[in-house]
Amino acid sequence: MRKRRSFIKGVGALGTAGLLAGCSGDGGSGGDGGSTESDSDGGSESEDTATSTPSGPEVTFGGNEELNFNLSPSVPQSNLYVQYAPLRDYLERYVTENYDVPEALDAKMNIGSNYSAVIQALGQGTADIAETGPFAAAVGHQTGNSEVILQRKGYGTWTYKSLIAVRNGSDIGSVEDLEGKNVAFSDPLSTSGFLYPTATMKEAGIDVGNLPEGNGSQANFTPTFAGGHVQSYTLLKQGQVDAAAMGGFVRDTKTGPTPEKWQEVATTLHEDTGLPRAPIVVSSALDDDAQDAIQTAFLEAPDRVYQGADGEDGTDDDLWFSAVREADVDTYQDVIDKAETLGVGADFFEQ
Template identity: 70%
Template sequence: MRDRRTFLKRAGALGTAAVIAGCTGGGDGTDTEGGGGDSGDGDSGGDDSGGDSGGGSTETMSGDDGPAATFGGDGEINFNISPSVPQQQLQVQYAPLRDHIESYVTENYDTPSGLEASMNIGSNYSAVIQALGQGTADLAETGPLAAVVGNQTGNSEIILQRFGYGGWTYKSLIAVPNGSDISSVEDLEGKDVAFSDPLSTSGFLFPVAAMAEAGIDIGELPEGNGSQAAFTPRFAGGHVQSYTLLEQGQVDAAGMGGFVRDTSTGPTPDAWQDVATTLHEDSGIPRAPIVVSPQLPQESKDAIQQAFLEGPDTIYYGADGEEGTDDDLWFGDVREATIDDYQLVVDKAETLGIDPSFFE
């Protein structure tokens, strides 16, 4: 097993001023997988806004109205959204959820006066792990692998799993252009392959693990730029972006969440069939979690968790309040979860040499 102890250090250094809540459970797998699915893995994209504000803690208000809950020193509940969610869709998709969290926490818990909930779009998976660990973010949506990284390093804590596109699990796939002479995973040796982000579950972990299991040398991935691998990796910054590189003929194959193929996020299913063929598929991946900062008091973690668990269906319907319209969130329910619910992801990470000691 190769020594990958430096990977997490690299991940933590990627976005000091950036914040992200990554890959989703979007689409058929969102690894955050966000609005429309590409936040299924919570993979990259988006701008570098927000996130590194605040920090520290406020004094707990005293009173007899209920449990006390405190958050960052900036007087806000900082909720970080996957960069795969376009900036222009942030408010219309997530505002009802943001408003519910704010009202639920302030109405049911003893909180500092004027406490509000804010939303920011970040830049990549590693940045959200750092922000949660530093306490500059309070909660985030992220992908399973990023959540595992955060848990193993003590930078984040899984509290919820999301339900979307009809299930609690999703798919990852490797696709090639129609008519390609690539007929097996082994044939990817020496080829250009697109991935979403090095901390994407369906857009990197499962596809590259399949290549390694097929006997292809993956070099030092997920560290570095992949120059030592027996193929050329291209990190596109998102699942749909990986598909676009494939569609444009810039790569020979692409790893992505199954939602790109099976929903209308990016191409329609019919348009996908006109362009791509599935070479390899993994299923049963637990859908993306909601995570919180370990620096939060337990009462604050509980407050966030209960806000989701007791939220009405309308918090998932977007700004128009109507189900089945363009501003709906990709997920429509949550349930309690811990790191134990993501053991499949932990096991797959270990096949690449990413074991618990690697995160020390």
């Protein structure tokens, strides 16, 4: 895999300290990756490893005897360890059996407090691999913290939706009506839970201030960062905000409420479609062999790694995605173009 260092069209070189150090999140401590850790072996065993004698090159990960996998808190944390445990276990076995790695290599799984913390951990070398959102991945690439290696397929497609919702019966009938209202967002680096909805509001003539860099105090509405897509919906359900931005999966799948329960609470005010589904990224500190090892492991993974601890398709512990394909930062150029609508350019990314 060729490491990419070309500048993203229209975007400069590094994110601000505010974005990479302390966005509102969902648990964790922030500065060191803001993560909680699980060494549980809740995943099912897999026989789908290629050989018993390593035949690949020697590879080293950031923790030497550890392969650290960071997760973004896009769904409630109680689900993530169960859903991702089989994939974590498979990655450990695959690299151990196919590459020359330390004998005691242990794959660990951590949940970052927010997208920024996950990208920061990659840059610091405390994480080797991470699942994250398209906008955060673009920032990570441009800041030199991470490299995009894969795109995920979820719910049968390679694209997804972003939406702004209001409570049923709300007097908010258009995006323009959001001026002066309290609006919940998932995370400042969320593509569907912040970037697209905020760009839509700006295009509708609403002053978004210096978002996403600042706290929104200059905007002509009050932003509330919920720390996740389902959390954003929950604030709307509880009546704590007037509107909420989130990924379309919150409305259309059983992640959070069921679709029927969602419609008992909320109405879609605005929807964007065709967003490229989220990537898998690796630390830029890893050499090409280590990056290739992770990419190849994913590409050769059996279906059961996506099916949760019970190994059965269609149950509650399934991962939201079911396949991956090779990708790089160019896959997310449309997301980067949307960021330009908010003035996210060279000045925003400078140290």
